[in-house]
Amino acid sequence: MFSGYPGGMVLYLHNQIIQGLCERKRAGLARAVTLVENGSEHARHILEEAYRLRGHSKVIGITGSPGVGKSTLVDSLIGAIRERGDSVGVIAVDPSSPFTGGAILGDRVRVRSRTTDNEVFFRSLASRGYLGGLSRHTGDIITLFDAFGFDYVLVETVGTGQSEVDIMRYAHSVLVVMAPGLGDDIQAIKAGILEIGDVFCVNKADHPDADRAVAVLEAMLGLNRQWQWKPPVVKTVASQGKGVVELLGKIDEHLEFLKQNGLLEERVSRSYIAALEDNIRRDTVDRILTEARLDGTLDLVLTQLSQGKTYPAAVAKQLIGKYLCAEESDNQ
Amino acid sequence: MDRTIRVLVGKPGLDGHDRGAKVIARSFRDAGMEVIYSGLHRTPEELARMAVEEDVDVVACSILSGAHNTLLPRVVECLKKEKGTEELDVLVLAGGIIPAEDVEFLKANGVDEVFGPGTNTQDIVEYTKTNLKR
Ligand code: B12
Ligand SMILES: Nc1nc2c(ncn2[C@@H]2O[C@H](COP(=O)(O)OP(=O)(O)O)[C@@H](O)[C@H]2O)c(=O)[nH]1
Ligand SMILES: [Mg+2]
Numbered sequence: 395m396f397s398g399y400p401g402g403m404v405l406y407l408h409n410q411i412i413q414g415l416c417e418r419k420r421a422g423l424a425r426a427v428t429l430v431e432n433g434s435e436h437a438r439h440i441l442e443e444a445y446r447l448r449g450h451s452k453v454i455g456i457t458g459s460p461g462v463g464k465s466t467l468v469d470s471l472i473g474a475i476r477e478r479g480d481s482v483g484v485i486a487v488d489p490s491s492p493f494t495g496g497a498i499l500g501d502r503v504r505v506r507s508r509t510t511d512n513e514v515f516f517r518s519l520a521s522r523g524y525l526g527g528l529s530r531h532t533g534d535i536i537t538l539f540d541a542f543g544f545d546y547v548l549v550e551t552v553g554t555g556q557s558e559v560d561i562m563r564y565a566h567s568v569l570v571v572m573a574p575g576l577g578d579d580i581q582a583i584k585a586g587i588l589e590i591g592d593v594f595c596v597n598k599a600d601h602p603d604a605d606r607a608v609a610v611l612e613a614m615l616g617l618n619r620q621w622q623w624k625p626p627v628v629k630t631v632a633s634q635g636k637g638v639v640e641l642l643g644k645i646d647e648h649l650e651f652l653k654q655n656g657l658l659e660e661r662v663s664r665s666y667i668a669a670l671e672d673n674i675r676r677d678t679v680d681r682i683l684t685e686a687r688l689d690g691t692l693d694l695v696l697t698q699l700s701q702g703k704t705y706p707a708a709v710a711k712q713l714i715g716k717y718l719c720a721e722e723s724d725n726q
Numbered sequence: 727m728d729r730t731i732r733v734l735v736g737k738p739g740l741d742g743h744d745r746g747a748k749v750i751a752r753s754f755r756d757a758g759m760e761v762i763y764s765g766l767h768r769t770p771e772e773l774a775r776m777a778v779e780e781d782v783d784v785v786a787c788s789i790l791s792g793a794h795n796t797l798l799p800r801v802v803e804c805l806k807k808e809k810g811t812e813e814l815d816v817l818v819l820a821g822g823i824i825p826a827e828d829v830e831f832l833k834a835n836g837v838d839e840v841f842g843p844g845t846n847t848q849d850i851v852e853y854t855k856t857n858l859k860r
Contacts, residue, residue, distance in 0.1 A: 424781040496755035503765035
């Protein structure tokens with residue numbers, strides 16, 4: 395799949411990349427992410443090593459509607475984390491165009507400080523058409539960052555479609571960002587968002603409606619009496635760095651709560667399940683559709699479907715039976 | 727299957743003209759590439775660091791301030807330093823207001839090609855696709 399390098403070169407390269415990961419060379423991490431993202435066959439060895447090295451990072455997911463100030467907040471969180479002397483890796487995911495596959499990744503526009511800080515690493519990812527949410531390799535890429543040894547890994551994702559559910563599967567702690575005075579006000583809080591957030595942030599607190607927004611949000615969170623951990627609501631003005639140290643404090647409190655109550659392992663295993671799910675889905679869907687396309691079966695069943703002779707669930711069962719069961723032996 | 731081409735569209739120096747940068751960012755995107763936009767007022771050091779972390783195939787600088795002869799060679803120099811090699815595997819492009827008489831100097835200093843006002847963006851995309859260094 396990865397056609398950029400001749401084979402021998404790749405072998406040489408990924409030894410270098412693995413060495414780069416171990417020695418914390420940023421070009422090594424950067425190239426490793428590329429190989430994983432491109433679904434390169436050679437990423438296997440790098441991932442093997444990465445999963446062995448992982449386990450240090452605190453993984454924070456940051457989600458919320460476009461424009462609420464997530465990237466600006468990331469910028470000031472980087473500052474707050476660095477002030478303590480901790481290191482931080484950032485993964486910012488934006489959607490790919492469903493038509494061309496291209497993308498404009500603009501999160502760096504707001505993340506202006508500490509670009510050349512050696513303890514900060516920032517990578518923009520395109521979702522590459524994966525259910526409109528996170529990139530399908532996000533789990534593996536978070537692991538690469540973890541293997542690199544960052545104290546914190548921040549994952550920014552646009553809170554539309556599938557992505558906030560996706561990020562919940564991979565993060566240890568999920569920060570939901572809202573802002574007053576946007577079209578989608580606190581009044582119209584999306585179903586499910588209250589269950590996803592571990593910490594809530596009402597950003598743009600310089601806006602006059604901010605206090606009302608906090609009150610509404612707190613009231614809604616208060617309705618749920620089942621909380622083991624009642625998600626705190628923090629007011630911030632990300633563009634001025636206000637409230638950000640407190641916000642980071644709340645995130646840390648949540649991580650500490652997870653640890654104290656033995657819940658961190660649960661979150662980690664949740665991320666493994668997510669990674670398994672993503673990989674299984676990716677491999678099986680790709681394989682079945684590719685093979686069915688190549689041997690003409692796909693055309694055949696499409697015709698049958700359009701003539702009303704069968705229905706999708708039946709065809710799916712048939713294709714799974716035909717291509718999956720025969721797969722094992724010839725793919726070693 | 728081709729891998730996705732990644733491009734850093736950079737705005738070095740004190741230069742607020744961002745239309746051209748946005749036009750070429752969109753052209754690259756529409757050609758199926760992933761474009762990282764640096765935002766305004768970036769130093770060569772910052773752009774080089776971004777290029778490494780984003781592992782881009784192309785660094786495309788848009789500059790209309792007149793400071794190209796100072797900034798662009800510096801971008802190339804920083805890229806070499808960040809990557810630890812004299813042999814860059816990234817294509818370095820520039821565009822904006824760059825007088826014809828400066829092009830030779832820029833090319834001698836590591837810029838691969840320069841595109842001025844009125845360039846057909848399709849030509850830029852084609853040039854980019856055929857001249858990648860990896
Ligand atoms: C619009 C404009 C402005 C707008 C900018 C709005 C904006 N947000 O971009 C405003 C009014 C703010 C402005 C301000 C100024 N401007 Co002015 N501006 C222009 C003008 C008229 C058009 C520029 C433009 O947008 N063109 C449209 C875009 C699409 O074209 P483009 O940028 O050239 O891009 C094309 C190609 O060059 C190429 N390209 C561009 N970048 C890249 C990058 C890569 C990698 C590639 C491959 C290709 C590529 O592809 C694009 C598509 O073909 C030019 C004159 C001109 N005709 O160019 C002056 C001009 C650029 N401005 C100039 C000046 C001096 C200024 C000011 C200093 C004026 C002042 N004294 O205040 C300020 C400085 C502002 C600042 N902070 O930097 C001078 C620059 C002189 C120089 N470099 O020697 C120019 C040339 C006018 C002149 N003849 O004197 N300006
Ligand atoms: N007034 C105000 N504006 C903010 C604040 N935080 C971010 N912004 C602005 O909101 C816009 C969107 O910010 P951005 O970080 O890109 O949002 P994202 O899409 O959620 O990543 C930008 O113009 C920011 O400058 C804030 O606390 N107050
Ligand atoms: Mg953003």
